[in-house]
Amino acid sequence: MSVARARRSDLPVHPVLNERFSPRAFSDRAITDAELELVLEAARWAPSSMNEQPWRFLVTRKGGDGHAELLAALNPSNQVWADKAPVLILNLVHRTLSRNGQENYHARHDLGLATAQLTAQATALGMGLHILGGFNAEMVRTAFEIPDTYDLVSVIALGFPGDPESLPEHLQQRELQHSPRRPLSELVHYGRFNG
Numbered sequence: 001m002s003v004a005r006a007r008r009s010d011l012p013v014h015p016v017l018n019e020r021f022s023p024r025a026f027s028d029r030a031i032t033d034a035e036l037e038l039v040l041e042a043a044r045w046a047p048s049s050m051n052e053q054p055w056r057f058l059v060t061r062k063g064g065d066g067h068a069e070l071l072a073a074l075n076p077s078n079q080v081w082a083d084k085a086p087v088l089i090l091n092l093v094h095r096t097l098s099r100n101g102q103e104n105y106h107a108r109h110d111l112g113l114a115t116a117q118l119t120a121q122a123t124a125l126g127m128g129l130h131i132l133g134g135f136n137a138e139m140v141r142t143a144f145e146i147p148d149t150y151d152l153v154s155v156i157a158l159g160f161p162g163d164p165e166s167l168p169e170h171l172q173q174r175e176l177q178h179s180p181r182r183p184l185s186e187l188v189h190y191g192r193f194n195g
């Protein structure tokens with residue numbers, strides 16, 4: 001069964017943005033090395049403050065090095081579906097600026113830009129991905145011996161969207177519904193900040 005979902009915005013935003021959602025159901029289709037490299041390359045070209053490029057990605061493949069350790073650190077509510085994704089990626093940032101060792105205030109901002117580009121590229125290739133903040137960062141830091149100079153920010157479950165019926169029952173309906181959005185009128189201020 002393919003996942004048929006309505007477009008989300010009534011405005012003509014780019015299809016890659018309008019069709020993206022965070023799936024929990026993944027198919028058995030594997031991701032090739034070339035596909036994986038392409039989505040990571042898309043992230044590489046993101047803009048960043050002072051071109052620091054603070055993002056780092058620790059990529060694990062189901063059945064390969066590091067995957068079991070990363071999966072084990074996810075919150076149980078995420079593990080129940082993320083274990084089907086063929087790729088799990090840990091997103092990190094280098095916390096300080098290479099030019100002067102000062103804190104990079106924009107590091108997480110820039111990781112967000114890089115993961116947004118990764119997301120757009122993956123969507124354009126027909127993949128689905130789900131970003132996860134629900135994981136035990138200290139467990140991951142210990143398991144992978146990650147130095148203190150890096151912040152462990154999120155995990156990406158990456159694959160091709162699958163059949164919602166493959167999910168535990170309580171997640172099946174959620175897979176078919178769009179997460180709501182605040183109206184633009186709440187998000188955007190013109191000329192003055194209204195609180």
Ligand SMILES: Cc1cc2nc3c(=O)[nH]c(=O)nc-3n(C[C@H](O)[C@H](O)[C@H](O)COP(=O)(O)O)c2cc1C
Binds near residue numbers: 020022078131133154
């Ligand atoms: C930084 C970040 C952390 C997230 N953490 C989780 C998570 O731990 N578990 C989960 O199911 N979804 C998680 N999500 C997915 C969001 O809930 C989801 O993006 C949001 O509800 C909007 O839905 P959509 O992506 O389908 O449009 C996370 C998303 C982001 C960007």
